[in-house]
Amino acid sequence: MSIEYKLTYAIDTLDKDPVKKTFKSFWELEEWLSEEIERRIEFTVAHSPYSLSEEDLEALQENENSLITIEEV
Numbered sequence: 001m002s003i004e005y006k007l008t009y010a011i012d013t014l015d016k017d018p019v020k021k022t023f024k025s026f027w028e029l030e031e032w033l034s035e036e037i038e039r040r041i042e043f044t045v046a047h048s049p050y051s052l053s054e055e056d057l058e059a060l061q062e063n064e065n066s067l068i069t070i071e072e073v
Contacts, residue, residue: 002024003072003073004022004023004024004072005022005023005026005070005071005072005073006020006021006022006070006071006072006073007019007020007023007032007033007070008068008069008070009033009036009067009068009069011067012067013066015067018067022073029070033068037061037064037065040064041057041061041064044060045060
């Protein structure tokens with residue numbers, strides 16, 4: 001019996017319909033998640049009317065990490 005992983009990734013803390021995906025291996029989950037976090041942060045940076053500092057980018061990363069839930073199924 002193999003372990004699968006269920007990922008739930010919200011847009012924000014009030015998201016009622018977050019992205020839900022199931023992965024057969026943890027490395028697949030990590031690869032997809034890394035790309036998705038990068039995509040979301042790049043979108044925020046590209047659409048920000050302000051110049052963002054390293055602290056701002058770290059805060060964005062922390063915020064994205066807080067929106068992720070991973071479970072074994």
